[in-house]
Amino acid sequence: FRNEAQACAQLNHDNVARVFYTGEHDGVHYIAYEYAEGKTIKELIIAQGRLSTEETINYAIQTTLALNHINTAGIVHRDIKPSNIILTSSGRIKVVDLGLARRETSESVDDLTVAGTTLGTFDYISPEQAFDPRTADIRSDIYSLGCTLYHMLTGQPPYPEGSGLQKMMDHQGKAPPEIQTLSADVPTEVSFVVKKMMNTDANNRYQDPGQLLADLISLAGQLGLHSVP
Secondary structure, eight states: OOOHHHHHHHHTTBOOOEEEEEEEEETTEEEEEOOOOOOHHHHHHHHHSSOOOHHHHHHHHHHHHHHHHHTTEEEOOOOOOOOGGEEESOOOEEEOOOOOOOEEHHHHTTOOOOOTTTSTTTOOOOOHHHHHGGOOOOOHHHHHHHHHHHHHHHHSSOSSOOHHHHHHHHHSSOOOOHHHHHGGGGGGHHHHHHHTTTTTSGGGEEEEEEEHHHHHHHHHHTTTTOOOO
Protein backbone atom coordinates (compact mmCIF):
# COMPACT_ATOMS: atom_id res chain seq x y z
CA PHE A 1 0.00 0.00 0.00
CA ARG A 2 2.81 2.40 0.84
CA ASN A 3 4.46 1.45 -2.45
CA GLU A 4 1.32 2.58 -4.30
CA ALA A 5 1.18 5.83 -2.35
CA GLN A 6 4.81 6.66 -2.97
CA ALA A 7 4.52 5.84 -6.67
CA CYS A 8 1.42 8.00 -7.11
CA ALA A 9 2.66 10.93 -5.06
CA GLN A 10 5.35 11.86 -7.58
CA LEU A 11 2.93 11.96 -10.52
CA ASN A 12 1.51 15.30 -11.63
CA HIS A 13 -0.42 15.18 -14.89
CA ASP A 14 -3.91 16.18 -16.02
CA ASN A 15 -4.65 12.63 -17.21
CA VAL A 16 -3.58 10.90 -13.97
CA ALA A 17 -5.61 11.05 -10.75
CA ARG A 18 -3.40 12.85 -8.23
CA VAL A 19 -2.60 11.77 -4.71
CA PHE A 20 -3.23 14.58 -2.26
CA TYR A 21 -2.43 12.90 1.03
CA THR A 22 -1.50 9.58 2.58
CA GLY A 23 -1.75 8.59 6.20
CA GLU A 24 -2.86 6.16 8.86
CA HIS A 25 -5.83 6.24 11.23
CA ASP A 26 -6.37 3.63 13.96
CA GLY A 27 -4.09 1.21 12.13
CA VAL A 28 -5.81 1.72 8.77
CA HIS A 29 -3.64 3.16 6.00
CA TYR A 30 -5.34 5.39 3.45
CA ILE A 31 -4.72 7.44 0.32
CA ALA A 32 -6.68 10.61 -0.45
CA TYR A 33 -7.00 10.73 -4.22
CA GLU A 34 -8.19 13.52 -6.46
CA TYR A 35 -11.94 13.03 -6.98
CA ALA A 36 -12.66 12.36 -10.65
CA GLU A 37 -16.37 12.80 -11.31
CA GLY A 38 -17.53 10.84 -14.33
CA LYS A 39 -17.87 7.30 -15.65
CA THR A 40 -15.31 4.59 -16.22
CA ILE A 41 -14.71 3.35 -19.74
CA LYS A 42 -16.18 0.03 -18.60
CA GLU A 43 -19.42 1.79 -17.62
CA LEU A 44 -19.52 3.58 -20.98
CA ILE A 45 -19.10 0.30 -22.86
CA ILE A 46 -21.89 -1.31 -20.83
CA ALA A 47 -24.18 1.65 -21.50
CA GLN A 48 -23.40 2.02 -25.23
CA GLY A 49 -22.52 -1.51 -26.26
CA ARG A 50 -19.29 -0.27 -27.82
CA LEU A 51 -17.60 3.07 -28.43
CA SER A 52 -17.15 4.83 -31.76
CA THR A 53 -13.76 4.93 -33.46
CA GLU A 54 -13.58 8.67 -32.80
CA GLU A 55 -14.28 8.27 -29.08
CA THR A 56 -11.78 5.43 -28.82
CA ILE A 57 -8.95 7.38 -30.46
CA ASN A 58 -9.68 10.44 -28.31
CA TYR A 59 -9.55 8.42 -25.09
CA ALA A 60 -6.55 6.42 -26.30
CA ILE A 61 -4.52 9.59 -26.92
CA GLN A 62 -5.26 10.92 -23.46
CA THR A 63 -4.49 7.58 -21.80
CA THR A 64 -1.22 7.36 -23.75
CA LEU A 65 -0.26 10.81 -22.49
CA ALA A 66 -0.86 9.49 -18.97
CA LEU A 67 1.27 6.41 -19.66
CA ASN A 68 4.03 8.61 -21.03
CA HIS A 69 4.09 10.62 -17.80
CA ILE A 70 3.98 7.46 -15.68
CA ASN A 71 6.78 5.92 -17.72
CA THR A 72 8.92 9.06 -17.45
CA ALA A 73 8.64 8.75 -13.67
CA GLY A 74 10.01 5.21 -13.92
CA ILE A 75 6.73 3.56 -12.96
CA VAL A 76 4.86 0.64 -14.52
CA HIS A 77 1.08 0.71 -13.90
CA ARG A 78 0.48 -3.03 -14.49
CA ASP A 79 -3.32 -2.81 -14.38
CA ILE A 80 -4.51 -0.72 -17.33
CA LYS A 81 -8.11 -1.71 -18.08
CA PRO A 82 -11.49 -0.05 -18.80
CA SER A 83 -12.48 0.18 -15.13
CA ASN A 84 -9.27 2.07 -14.30
CA ILE A 85 -9.85 4.80 -16.89
CA ILE A 86 -12.40 7.49 -16.02
CA LEU A 87 -13.97 9.96 -18.44
CA THR A 88 -14.77 13.09 -16.44
CA SER A 89 -17.71 15.38 -17.08
CA SER A 90 -15.33 17.83 -18.80
CA GLY A 91 -14.25 15.21 -21.33
CA ARG A 92 -10.87 14.56 -19.76
CA ILE A 93 -9.51 11.08 -19.17
CA LYS A 94 -8.12 10.19 -15.75
CA VAL A 95 -6.06 7.05 -15.21
CA VAL A 96 -6.66 5.79 -11.67
CA ASP A 97 -5.64 3.02 -9.28
CA LEU A 98 -1.94 2.36 -9.37
CA GLY A 99 -2.51 -0.46 -6.89
CA LEU A 100 -0.21 -2.85 -8.78
CA ALA A 101 2.31 -0.20 -9.79
CA ARG A 102 5.99 -0.64 -9.17
CA ARG A 103 9.06 1.45 -9.74
CA GLU A 104 11.62 0.19 -12.20
CA THR A 105 14.42 0.09 -9.63
CA SER A 106 16.52 -2.75 -8.30
CA GLU A 107 15.01 -2.33 -4.83
CA SER A 108 11.38 -2.66 -5.88
CA VAL A 109 11.69 -5.64 -8.20
CA ASP A 110 11.97 -8.20 -5.42
CA ASP A 111 10.16 -6.37 -2.63
CA LEU A 112 6.54 -7.38 -3.09
CA THR A 113 6.33 -9.40 -6.29
CA VAL A 114 7.69 -12.93 -6.16
CA ALA A 115 8.05 -15.67 -8.74
CA GLY A 116 4.95 -17.81 -9.16
CA THR A 117 2.46 -14.99 -8.63
CA THR A 118 0.29 -13.27 -11.21
CA LEU A 119 -0.65 -9.61 -10.98
CA GLY A 120 -3.09 -7.96 -13.36
CA THR A 121 -6.50 -8.61 -14.86
CA PHE A 122 -6.81 -11.69 -17.07
CA ASP A 123 -8.72 -9.96 -19.88
CA TYR A 124 -5.97 -7.36 -20.40
CA ILE A 125 -2.73 -8.86 -19.08
CA SER A 126 0.35 -9.06 -21.29
CA PRO A 127 1.96 -12.48 -21.87
CA GLU A 128 5.18 -11.54 -20.08
CA GLN A 129 3.35 -10.04 -17.09
CA ALA A 130 1.23 -13.18 -16.72
CA PHE A 131 4.39 -15.28 -16.75
CA ASP A 132 6.33 -13.10 -14.30
CA PRO A 133 5.03 -9.69 -13.12
CA ARG A 134 8.60 -8.64 -12.28
CA THR A 135 9.42 -8.49 -16.00
CA ALA A 136 6.58 -6.08 -16.85
CA ASP A 137 7.64 -2.75 -18.32
CA ILE A 138 5.96 0.06 -20.25
CA ARG A 139 5.39 -2.31 -23.18
CA SER A 140 3.18 -4.40 -20.88
CA ASP A 141 1.06 -1.32 -20.14
CA ILE A 142 0.85 -0.67 -23.90
CA TYR A 143 -0.37 -4.25 -24.42
CA SER A 144 -3.05 -3.80 -21.76
CA LEU A 145 -4.13 -0.52 -23.34
CA GLY A 146 -4.36 -2.31 -26.70
CA CYS A 147 -6.72 -4.88 -25.15
CA THR A 148 -8.71 -2.00 -23.67
CA LEU A 149 -9.02 -0.32 -27.08
CA TYR A 150 -10.13 -3.64 -28.57
CA HIS A 151 -12.84 -3.80 -25.90
CA MET A 152 -13.92 -0.22 -26.65
CA LEU A 153 -14.20 -0.86 -30.40
CA THR A 154 -15.90 -4.28 -30.27
CA GLY A 155 -17.80 -4.29 -26.97
CA GLN A 156 -15.92 -7.31 -25.61
CA PRO A 157 -12.41 -8.21 -24.44
CA PRO A 158 -10.08 -9.92 -26.94
CA TYR A 159 -10.61 -13.35 -25.36
CA PRO A 160 -13.97 -13.24 -23.55
CA GLU A 161 -14.46 -16.98 -22.99
CA GLY A 162 -12.95 -19.44 -20.55
CA SER A 163 -11.29 -19.45 -17.16
CA GLY A 164 -8.55 -17.09 -16.05
CA LEU A 165 -5.95 -19.72 -16.94
CA GLN A 166 -7.43 -20.17 -20.42
CA LYS A 167 -7.41 -16.41 -21.01
CA MET A 168 -3.75 -16.18 -20.00
CA MET A 169 -2.93 -18.99 -22.41
CA ASP A 170 -4.85 -17.23 -25.19
CA HIS A 171 -2.91 -14.02 -24.61
CA GLN A 172 0.35 -15.94 -24.84
CA GLY A 173 -0.39 -18.29 -27.70
CA LYS A 174 -2.72 -16.57 -30.12
CA ALA A 175 -2.37 -13.75 -32.62
CA PRO A 176 -4.48 -10.68 -31.75
CA PRO A 177 -8.07 -11.22 -32.96
CA GLU A 178 -9.36 -9.17 -35.88
CA ILE A 179 -11.43 -6.16 -34.83
CA GLN A 180 -13.34 -6.09 -38.13
CA THR A 181 -14.81 -9.51 -37.37
CA LEU A 182 -17.01 -7.83 -34.75
CA SER A 183 -16.90 -4.19 -35.90
CA ALA A 184 -16.65 -3.95 -39.68
CA ASP A 185 -16.82 -0.14 -39.64
CA VAL A 186 -13.49 0.30 -37.81
CA PRO A 187 -10.83 1.59 -40.26
CA THR A 188 -8.03 -0.81 -41.14
CA GLU A 189 -5.44 1.74 -39.96
CA VAL A 190 -6.98 1.75 -36.47
CA SER A 191 -7.06 -2.04 -36.36
CA PHE A 192 -3.38 -2.15 -37.37
CA VAL A 193 -2.36 0.11 -34.46
CA VAL A 194 -4.31 -1.99 -31.94
CA LYS A 195 -2.83 -5.24 -33.29
CA LYS A 196 0.68 -3.80 -32.98
CA MET A 197 -0.05 -2.81 -29.37
CA MET A 198 -1.23 -6.37 -28.70
CA ASN A 199 1.65 -8.22 -30.32
CA THR A 200 2.56 -11.19 -28.12
CA ASP A 201 6.25 -10.37 -28.58
CA ALA A 202 7.05 -7.23 -26.60
CA ASN A 203 9.88 -6.41 -29.02
CA ASN A 204 7.37 -6.11 -31.87
CA ARG A 205 5.04 -3.70 -30.04
CA TYR A 206 5.40 0.04 -29.69
CA GLN A 207 8.48 0.38 -27.50
CA ASP A 208 7.34 3.49 -25.66
CA PRO A 209 4.25 5.73 -25.41
CA GLY A 210 5.83 8.35 -27.68
CA GLN A 211 5.85 5.98 -30.64
CA LEU A 212 2.23 5.03 -30.00
CA LEU A 213 1.19 8.65 -29.51
CA ALA A 214 2.61 9.63 -32.91
CA ASP A 215 0.46 7.03 -34.68
CA LEU A 216 -2.65 7.88 -32.64
CA ILE A 217 -2.32 11.59 -33.44
CA SER A 218 -1.92 10.71 -37.10
CA LEU A 219 -5.14 8.67 -36.94
CA ALA A 220 -6.89 11.54 -35.16
CA GLY A 221 -5.90 13.85 -38.00
CA GLN A 222 -7.30 11.45 -40.57
CA LEU A 223 -10.56 11.28 -38.60
CA GLY A 224 -10.76 15.06 -38.21
CA LEU A 225 -10.64 15.00 -34.42
CA HIS A 226 -9.81 18.06 -32.31
CA SER A 227 -7.88 18.16 -29.06
CA VAL A 228 -9.59 18.43 -25.69
CA PRO A 229 -9.13 21.94 -24.18
